[in-house]
Amino acid sequence: MIYNIKTGTFEPNYDALDSGQLPPDCYVVTEEQVNLISASITGGGAVWAENGVIQCSGSAPSAYHVFDLDAKKWVISQEKQTALLAEKRNNLIDQIDNHAATIYSAWTRFESEYRERQAAAEAFKAANYQGECSRYITDFAKRAGLNNKAATDLILVQAAGSEKLQIELANQRMRKYELKAPNLTLEQMQSIYDDIIKQMDALMEAYNNG
Numbered sequence: 001m002i003y004n005i006k007t008g009t010f011e012p013n014y015d016a017l018d019s020g021q022l023p024p025d026c027y028v029v030t031e032e033q034v035n036l037i038s039a040s041i042t043g044g045g046a047v048w049a050e051n052g053v054i055q056c057s058g059s060a061p062s063a064y065h066v067f068d069l070d071a072k073k074w075v076i077s078q079e080k081q082t083a084l085l086a087e088k089r090n091n092l093i094d095q096i097d098n099h100a101a102t103i104y105s106a107w108t109r110f111e112s113e114y115r116e117r118q119a120a121a122e123a124f125k126a127a128n129y130q131g132e133c134s135r136y137i138t139d140f141a142k143r144a145g146l147n148n149k150a151a152t153d154l155i156l157v158q159a160a161g162s163e164k165l166q167i168e169l170a171n172q173r174m175r176k177y178e179l180k181a182p183n184l185t186l187e188q189m190q191s192i193y194d195d196i197i198k199q200m201d202a203l204m205e206a207y208n209n210g
Contacts, residue, residue: 003029005049027054088186092193093176100173103204121155165203172199
């Protein structure tokens with residue numbers, strides 16, 4: 001196969017191959033070179049001749065790379081780097097919000113029930129554990145093997161613990177704004193994100209062990 005570097009096309013010129021007389025700007029290429037040249041052309045790269053031999057860059061490592069033909073290497077342009085950082089930041093922020101939402105959804109699945117039980121426990125404690133006791137408490141006490149007073153106290157402890165976890169989860173979610181600090185690298189953004197997710201997962205584990 002012959003490659004015309006000027007037109008960027010392949011030409012199956014068998015007469016030229018047989019005679020060894022190649023047209024101007026044309027080079028004989030192997031099947032492997034054909035594949036690499038094709039990847040370079042379609043992948044935003046470059047093809048050039050060096051010492052009479054076809055050279056090529058291959059496809060771009062990412063959509064944000066450009067090939068520096070003078071230096072013969074891929075580089076991230078400043079413009080594309082800014083776009084890359086912005087896209088990465090927005091994606092990580094969305095993932096943080098979605099992860100928090102998933103946890104909130106699990107925690108608040110039976111929120112109305114928890115609120116009623118907490119209100120009943122607060123009322124019973126305010127009455128010095130005397131008088132009529134809500135079924136929210138008595139049923140809980142029976143299942144937990146506790147008396148009504150102990151069950152009331154446990155319900156309130158759990159409610160306080162749940163509220164504390166939700167406050168901390170909100171705090172971790174707000175840490176997404178750390179990703180908007182100036183001059184962060186991709187690696188630094190990823191590190192911040194990883195720590196936020198790790199802390200959120202720890203809160204979820206603490207809730208499940210409740």
